[in-house]
Amino acid sequence: MTSAPTVSHAADLLRELLGDRLLQPADVDFPAAVTVWNGAVDRAPAMIARCRDVGEVAAVLRVARRCRLPLTVRVGGHDWAGRALRDGGLVLDLTGMREVEVDPAAGTVTVAGGVTAADVVAALRPYDLVVATGVVRAVGLAGLTLAGGYGPLCGRHGLALDNLLAAEVVLADGRRVVADPTHEPELFWALRGGGGNFGVVTRLTYRAHRLPAALAGMVMFALDEAVDVLRGYRDLLADAPDELTVMAGFLPGPQGEPLVFVCPVHSGADPAAGQRHVDRIRAWGTPLVDQVAPLPYEDVLRMFDDGMVDGNHYLLRTRWLPELTDDAVEVLVDAARRVSSPYSAIALHHFHGAASRIGVTDTAFGLRADHLLAEVIAVWAPGDEPGAHRDWAERTSAALAPLALPGGYPNLLAPDETDRVRLAYGGNWERLCRAKRRYDPRGVFSAVPTLPVTDDEE
Incomplete structure (x- = not known):
């Protein structure tokens, strides 16, 4: 006992x-x-x-x-x-472990386990270097990396985990190991997509990339133009080069009605090429907000700093969409029209290019085909009854389900969505569970996603 x-x-x-x-x-x-x-x-x-x-x-x-x-x-x-x-x-x-060491000659950066995206992009800015991050500066870089890391550089440089070169890990028994392609290669494979299931990651080394500035910003349109905008977005994604990664979706507008947004990030060396894509976006309707300019990468990430307010209440649902069909457009626009709160949002994250060219078995991350990550974000103020907001997110997710791929982004799946976690990894699931049993046989770590340690759950 x-x-x-x-x-x-x-x-x-x-x-x-x-x-x-x-x-x-x-x-x-x-x-x-x-x-x-x-x-x-x-x-x-x-x-x-x-x-x-x-x-x-x-x-x-x-x-x-x-x-x-x-x-x-x-x-x-x-x-x-x-x-x-x-x-x-x-x-x-780990929030006190915030050291960042930049090696400009090698094009690498090594960070302690408590570093946020804000810490590393600020340290790299004087060198005109960047790493692949998510879209929010306050997010811990380790947690983002271990389960994926969709972000503005996805097309050109892949997910955050695709840029991880090595990790120092403290295992459940207190042993300290370094995982990289030649040391603990199975652990290194599992860390890139399997989350914090195998130990505490205390140092991470990333490949850094030269990027003095990116052409980036927000173009926003009225809700009644949303169908045309999302169809234009679909057409743009069909021939987008690696250098162009584009988010879209719905954000709260100043009058309480959502606005449809398009957020291009062009990280190529030719500003004129990026500008042609921006001009194409502007032609989809009558922009109410048109703020696109060359920005340091640190400032690219600041665009979403004010979108999610600390202290509000949040519930997220996620779907992987293989394409933005007319049916998907209809579901998303209908959800925006029926939104239950003036704070809620929907975001479409663009996965393509370099991220899609990595073999599905090269890392634990289970989906390497081009797709959109649909993020349904229900937000309400403290003290509000949550029922209507939860229902809005659940209805939207259920309506997208027939149009979606199996599984979903493990970093955003709810704790009770265990079946979808398994589906998210596809053929990598059994190997990932074996790694869990090898490195954490007693199930000390129950991170995102939670992996089983018993044979009968494999």
């Missing part, structure tokens, strides 16, 4: 190790340390261990294992489902 976690003993051991960097509910800094971006997340961890280096991470892991405490890892805290926190658990907090 398994005994209950020994919280008090763990607290004694961790207090000796970390001093006042161990936080418990009675500590004044504890409430802020368990606050995440999504105000709907309400979890009560038993304690938070704020680590400064890999040695402390290993020591905390050993204590958690010895005292049988459920463990989570926190970096950016941007997982909408709040899986960085767990009731009664120990939070291994």
Whole structure:
């Protein structure tokens, strides 16, 4: 019979190790340390261990294992489902590990496990270098990378995980290993798409790319032009070069009605080529907002900083669309017209080019064909009844389901969508589960996505 976690003993051991960097509910800094971006997340961890280096991470892991405490890892805290926190658990907090080391000659950057996208793009800016990131600066780079990493450079440089060169990992038993193509190659394969299921990633080395500026910005149209805009978007994607990655969807408008947006990012060396694509976008209707210009990559990411407000309540649903058919356009426009909240949004992320040319078995990430990631984002203010907003997201997702590929983006799937997690990995699923059993046989880590450790679930 398994005994209950020994919280008090763990607290004694961790207090000796970390001093006042161990936080418990009675500590004044504890409430802020368990606050995440999504105000709907309400979890009560038993304690938070704020680590400064890999040695402390290993020591905390050993204590958690010895005292049988459920463990989570926190970096950016941007997982909408709040899986960085767990009731009664120990939070291994990496937010103090923010070092960034740039090697301009080698074209690489090495970051500590707590680094956000904002940290790394700011450090690279003086060198005119960039890494592949998502679209939000506050997101932890490790969590984004381990499960995928759609972003503005997807067409030219692939997903964030496609640019990972090496990772330092502390395994569940406290051992520290380096995973790269020649050291722990199976772990390196699994890390690129399998999420934080195998250990705590404390350092990551990425390939960096020269990009002094990108032609990027927002073009927004009235909702009654949405059908024409989305059809134009579909036609543009059909012949978009690698250098052009384009988001689209619906964002809240100033009068409460959603606006349809198109966000091109052209990272090629020929500004005139990028401008031709922008002119094509403008011709789809009458732009209400037209703000496209050469921008440093750091400023490209700032475009979405104000779109999602910390403290609001969020629920996300995701679908992979193989193409933007007329039926899909109809579903998306209807959802925008029926939106239940003036804060909600829909985003279409563009996967193509370099990301599509990587073999589906080369990494754990399970979908390498061109597609759109449809992100349905229900948002409501604290105190609002959630029912109507949840229903809007669920209805939209259900309407897209017949038009979608199996599975979905693991970083955005809900905790109870276990069947879709399995489908997301396709033929990589069984290999990924074997890696889970090899590196975390006791199931210490329950990250995004959650992988089984028993044979009967494979």
